[in-house]
Amino acid sequence: MKLYWVLVATAILSMGEKLGAADFPKEVNVRVLDDKGKAVSGAHIGVVAYFAQTSKMPSLLQNPPDAEGWRYYALETSNHEGKARVKFDFGLKHVVVRHVGKQLIGIAEIAPDQSANEVVVNLQPACKISGTVSAKALEDRHRALKYPHVTLWTSRGPGNAISVWSATPAFHFYAPPGTYELEVDCGETHGATRSVVIKPGMRDLNVGTIDVIPTKHILLVGQPAPELTDVIAWKNTSPLKLSDLKGKVVLLEFWGHWCAPCVGRRMAELFALHDKYHGKGLVIIAVHAGAGEGIDTIAKLDEKLVSVKKSAWKGRDIPFPVALTRERKVPFGEQVKGRALCQIAADYGILAYPTGIVIDRQGRVVDWDHDDEVIERAILDKDTGSGRVNGK
16 A cells, blocks of 8 residues: 555656646646537546556545546546636646546647647547556566556656556556557566557557566565675664674665655654664664765765754654665666666665665565565564565
């Protein structure tokens, strides 16, 4: 469930960053027409349409789903004249419009100077896009895909138009004619993309099977944990090696001072874990990954934390070891796009912050994410022989 929240929040936040509030209007008037040029009332309009093929997806959006499970960010509904005013604080780059009963859909791109003009959205008969997500490397380990997430990007620059969450490897959703990029990820995998062209008049398009590559931390489950490398400074301890910590349960917490969730709720959770289990064999190591600010000493890091220490941590300092890593972009590996923020993050395949890696008393990777029950079970289990203590 926590993974769902991360995916939804990341989708919305990354969308805002890519759109650029300074470049695009925050409010536009929209007029919705059908394929015959007539006004359409009762059409749902949003910045992004979310379609969940699973009941487990939490509702980050403050509006109910329609009859087919679609939700819309910044939802508005067209009136009897087919009109609505749409607002989005991050800047509007496009709108997605759908009428469930008429099975019509449209995506209209918005120019930076379009706030004074009406945006006309011409709805077209919807094309059903379907496909399957696979991850052979996970299948070989008898591990199921977690929450396949498919995103439809518009053709003119970055613009997340439709996102789909599925409870199974199979997915489907609807889109109007156009040229798009499909991006697929599963929380535990790197993203894979595929170009999609929907021609006018198409009603069905099967994109086949899209294979995704698991992240390293998933493939490391049950395996010896990679050693800590490229650490340039330590706080609250002399230099540590994982090999010297066998017999302890280790939580590697990848974080950054620049990451609000890291220094906010998650740090409070880490303080509580440390207080509760430090005397029972838990060692938390906060692995700090920089964001290109040249933080190469603990003093510089502490300076960045002065404000949050006072406001969020109630004056408390981090009580467990902190590993300050060298700031440099490191490739994740062959056939994988993007780069990690430091060498340790590349070794463990860390894509998002914060992320926790649990290591058992034998020095093997047990699990990832922030399921504190896993940590508690690892502490209680003196010999987590399977390398995975929560039975997943």
